[in-house]
Amino acid sequence: MPESSSLDNILAEARKLTEAYKWFEASKIYKDALALIDSEGDPSKAARFTSLLANSLYRHSFQGETRTIFKERMKHSKDAYSSAELLYERARLQSQVSLAKSKELLVEFWIANKSPDRTALIAKATGHAREAVIQAAEEVDKEALAKTFENLEMCYRHSLEVPRDFKSMKQLVEDMISAAEKAVENYRSIDDPTALLGCMELMTSGLIISQAHTHRGDVENTRRMHSLAREIKELSHNIGTPYARLLSLEVEGAIAAEVDGDYKKSLPLIKEGIPLAIESGDRILMGGVSAANLSMLFWMGISEEDPEKKRAFLETGITKGPETISYLEVPILSLPLDYARDVWAECHTMLAVLVETDVERRRELLKKATQIGKESLDSVVAPGVAGAKHSLGKAFFFLSQTETDPAEKAHLLQESLR
Known part of the structure; x- marks a missing residue:
């Protein structure tokens, strides 16, 4: 019982840290907890805390200031998920074995730089x-x-980061x-608001993407x-953390802009x-709120x-x-990067025009x-007409209208049609 009481206290302390978005501090707490657990005698409990450690290291990775720091932190998360997978196998908890494998591959997806590698990893x-x-x-x-289910919806969400045609995107x-x-x-019946x-925020995001x-x-x-937006606002208020408030603001702002077309309300x-x-x-x-x-x-x-x-x-x-x-x-969010470059380029174009x-x-x-349009990742194909390639064509067209040399004007017009 003393060990159980200590672990309960550790869990409570770590939960406060994660709610405050102090993921690295939480990871140290989970490491301390693992020192109290007999992994041979209780592999299930050891696996649970190792998985919590891996998740904290994973979330801490996104707080990295550079791509290099991000990838290095992700590698530590990958090691922890791999350890959790082995412990869950010993505990014969097959769903958690598969979950740990999925998360380990998701980490590899974030570490990978090339689109073909990312496509294969997110599929696995x-x-x-x-x-x-x-x-x-x-x-x-x-x-x-x-x-x-939470992990599955996250995998689907990040699958949008790889190129696909409209039909597969719709599915x-x-x-x-x-x-x-x-x-x-399922989370409605669990004490994890x-x-x-x-x-709920991810579900709303999916509905917004669907609508747009x-x-x-x-x-x-x-x-x-x-x-959902009304429920998110109420739940966010009850939770009372900055993170919860941020999710509520993002949802309300996105619906105002993407669904209602009310930019004055959204901004x-x-x-x-x-x-x-x-x-x-x-x-x-x-990146999301800045975009x-x-x-x-x-x-x-x-x-x-x-x-x-x-x-x-x-x-x-x-x-x-x-x-x-x-x-x-930093994490290479391909589709948001393409959209951000699109809008950034359009700000230049519309100011000029x-x-x-x-x-x-x-x-x-x-x-x-x-120049901005050319920087967009070649592998990204944005749905519809939006995307940096579209803004690139517009910029070339309007640039051609300022050109007096017939040959150069023709060249710019050809570039606008690519």
Whole structure:
């Protein structure tokens, strides 16, 4: 009993640290706990704490300031997941073995730089995630089922980072929403409100992607989005952490912009989330909210009638571009990177076309827009017409209109059609 009491205290202490987004500090607590556990006599308990350690190291990786630091931290997480897998095998908890395998492959996905490698790794991770869900259902374990569905929805979400055609993307979004719904359903009966909130946010994200790209005009999805947003707001308030507040702001801001087209409502919500994301140090959160802010500045700019206000929005967007890109490049979030470069380039293009009157300044802005467009990852194919390749074509077209040399004008027009 003394050991059990000590471990309960350790779990409570670690939970407070994770709620405060202090993942590295939590990992040290879990390491201390493992020193108290007899892994030979109780491999199940040792596996559980090793898995908690791996998750803390995984989340700490996203707080790395550079790609190099990020990858180094991810390697430590991979080692911990590998150890957890072996311990779960000894404990004969097959769903958790598959879950650990899936998470280990997800770590490798983040470490990989090349698109073909990432495509193969996320496919394998998703396969093990599906196996884990089936096995957890057979074990009739609510907590295991919640965690396996949560991992499956995460695998589907990150599968959007690799190139795919519209049909497969549509199916993927449907699968993501379905897995998220199951995760939410199971977490409702477990005392883990932060995990429930995270799954609800992912489900809402899937519905927003669906509404914006794959299932436009779906009335039922719109209703579900707004219903979830209200529940997320209430749950976030009850949890009371900066992280919970950030998720609520992101959801409310995204729905206002992507579904309702209300950019004036969205922008202050997103701005409120920026310091919360920075406080977390998480590059996914920082990149996501910064990209949303950049997008809102662009849309506010092109919808503004007053020329000087239009200039202010677009010029602010131009200044925010590099910072947004720097956050997203740490974990290599390919699709958000493509969109961010698209919007950043468009800020230059629209400032040149709609506001700037000096010809040389217009050419300078348009040349910068083409440079940004070229930087987009060649492997990324954004759905619809959005994406840095689209903005690149626009910039070349408008640049051609400033050119007096017929041969150069023809060349620029050809580039715009690529």
